Amino acid sequence: MRKLLLFIGLLFSAFLVSGQDTAAIYWKLDSIAIIDQKVMMPMRDGIRLATDIYRPKGDKKVPIVFSRTPYNFNTWVDGKMTTRALEEAYNAVSRGYAYVVQNERGRFFSEGEWDILGTPITDGYDAFDWMSKQPWSNGKIGLIGCSSTAEWQMAVASQNHPALAAMVAQGFGAGVGRVGKFMEQGNWYRGGAQQMLFTAWLYGTQNDLYKPSLPKDIKQEDLLRLQRFYDMGTEMPRVDWSVKLRHLPVKDIIKNAHGQVGIYDKMIARKPNDPAWFQGGLYHDNMPLEVPAYWFVSWYDVSSAPNIALFNHVRNSAKNPAVADNQYLVIAPVLHCSYKRATENTIVGQRSMGDARLNYDELTWGWFDMLLKGEKNSFKETNPRVRYFTMGSNQWQQAESFPLQNTEVKTFYLNSGGKANSRLGDGSLSLKKPGAKSPADAFTYDPMNPVPSYGGNVCCTGTAIQGGSFDQSEMELRNDILVYTSEELKEGVEITGFIESTLYVSSTGPDTDITIKLIDVYPDGKAYNLDETIQRLRYREGYDKEVMMEKDKVYKVDLTPMVTSNYFAPGHRIRIEVSSSNFPRFERNLNTGGNNYDESTGLTVENRIHHSAKYPSVIRLPVIKK
Incomplete structure (x- = not known):
């Protein structure tokens, strides 16, 4: 009775404080649901995780849709009730499911110490165990989420809990440690260079070592009362990351921004093969994954290529044929977790993608109905294995696999007369092999004056970078960018799939980076970026060792694959940019051969891209045969 009176009081307060719209959704939910907030779900070590449970009224056993998050899902913010969780x-x-949302260990009202991806992964297993044994559960659980609410799913799924029946993972790249050719350790690295998104993200997310905490034995009724006044969240001062990310040494960036003291301090010192990456919440391709999964990827997200590689890995490695058959993929032309923001004229950066809408609710609930309720619906008949959006032609397409079966990989060679610097230079991209004496292209890389990131496949960098497709033509006037451009296309060309590149590089320094971008050049000269990657040359022979360069010695460098689907219309040109920085998308290489993260002084070097019969620098493009 006491809990009921408290709940009625909350509803009345919601109506008075928050306005009719918020109250309306609460009353609608209350009319069909049993609402049980701030349930402290026990883990095997005694730690309790704060959980809100919403389930249909009545005695029918129902499937569970579960979302676990490091973010604040409190229905009270600034003394007012919010609607998103409701x-x-x-x-x-309303569709006959229980909805359960839970904070990761150490976040907000959840007890314990937080680490990235909500480790230990046994917390996920224990949550499945608790939920599946509730009298209102039908024993089947589905997972849903985007970004941090998706990235923990894969490692936990590898534990093979019998109740876990389906996943919907969107924008999930930071949960992928190693898969195939990709060893990004949860997007911390690409090609061995740090992706600086985590510096900005951890500033606003990580817990301070001395954050306030509540008594371990606090009761649910007290939490229900307290959630109206406190949400245990930090209120971080705003930071201009376009300025703060320039600070050196990198390890002190958050400290310089007067941020919290937390896990960044230890993570920034980890190398790509550090054992710690294999002991946390990341999924690696030596772990089993036997769960039906619906994967959602974005062309302008931070990790399209490894995400698609994971879809392929699970589909090919699942021991259960039914699991392998229940792997589906959607690739949308949007930014990180922006699927539902697509419109009749979807603009991503500066480029129009046309009508890029999909009915995501219809897709995900149809998926859950099939796998959690056992309904014999039309999901498999109406949804292709792979649904992908081709930019340029601005249309949704479908396939049985990715890459597509009708793919012809064409090798394009870098050529020049030795002056490919900037788009005003003589760099060319063609099917013609270079001659024996084709001169190399040289440029000066000064880490104190790096090539700035402009648009791109990014996430979570605050004010530092706006993601998406932007005209790079003015940026291409810099002499530290080598530009290689094809002739005008007489016929349109669709490039869909993974894009691999091999460059022959020399440097005057012991270590440096090589960056590459794929560009669609319009007849009016606008140059729109499609994807980008980087390789730290000390890791050119693998991430288990560091091999420095000898001055001016030529090295073969295979870059981490890019991926896209783009139609290059007649009159367009295909272009690649090559440089040594893309900052602050990626951490600057200071070129010294040192740790980089604890250094404040850089070394200016001269880097060369070689392209000749002996050193054929190439990019391999997946052309779709029509």
């Missing part, structure tokens, strides 16, 4: 709960309950 709307998600209503969507699930």
Whole structure:
């Protein structure tokens, strides 16, 4: 009775404080759901995780849609009730599901110490165990989420809990440690260079060592009362990351921004093969994954290529044929977790993608109905294995696999007269092999004056970078960018799939980076970026060792694959840019051969890209045969 009176009081307060719209969704939810907030779910070590449960009224056993997050899902913010969690709960309950949302260990009202991806991964297993044994559960659990609410799913799924029946993972790259050719350790690295998104993200997310905490034995009724006044969240001062990310040494960036003291300090010192990456919440391709999964990827997200590689890995490695058959993929032309923001004229950066909308609710609930309720619906008949959006032609397409079966990989060679610097230079990209004496292209890389990131496949960098497709033509006037461009296309060309590149490089320094971008050049000269990658040359022979360069010696460098689907219309040109920096998308290489993260002084070097019969620098493009 006491809990009921408290709940009624909360509803009345919601109406008075938050306005009719918020109150309306609460009353709608209350009319169909049993609402049980701040349930402290026990883990095997005694730690309790704060959990809100919304389930249909009545005695029917129902499947569970579960979302676990490091973010604040409190329905009270600044003394007012918010609608997002309530709307998600209503969507699930109105369809006959229980909706359960939980904070990771150490976040907000959850007890314990937080680490990235909510480790230990046994927390996920224990949550599945607790939920599946509730009298209102039908014993089947589905996972849903984007970004941090998706990235923990794969490692936990590898534990093979019998109740886990389906996953919907969107923008999940930071949960992928190693898969195939990709060893990004949860997007911390690409090609061995740090992706600086985590510096900005951890500033606003990581817990301080001395954060306030509540008594371990606090009761649910007290948490229900307290959630109206406190949400245990930090209120971080705003930071201009376009300025703060320039600070050196890199290890002190958050300290310089007067941020919290937390896990960044230890993570920034980890090398790509550090054992710690294999002991946390990341999924690696030596772990089993036997769960039906619906994967959602974005062309302008931070990790399109490794995400698609994971879809392929699970589909090819699953021991259960039914699991292998229940792997589906959607690739949308949007930014990180922006699927539902697509419109009739979807603009991503500066480039129009046309009508890029999909009915994501219909897709995900149809998936769950099939696998959690056992409904014999039309999901498999109406949804292709792979649904991908081709930019340029601006259309959704479908395939049985990715890469596509009708793919012809064409090798394009870098050529020049030795002056490919900037788009005003003589760099060319063609099917013609270079001659024996084709001169190399040289440029000066000064880490104190790096090539700035402009648009791109990014996430979570605050004010530092706006993601998406932007005209690079003015940037291409820099002499430290080598530009190689094809002739005008007489016929349109669709390039869909993984893009691999091999460059022959020399440097005057012991270590440096090589960056590359794929560009669609329009007849009016606008040059729109499609994808980008980087390779730290000390890791050119693998991430288990560091091999420095000898001055001016030529080295073969295979870059981490890019991926896209783009139609280059007649009159367009295909272009690649090669440089040694893309900052602050990627951490600057200071070129010294030292640790980089604890250094403040850089070394200016001269880097050369060689392209000749002996050193054929190439990019391999997947052309779709029509």
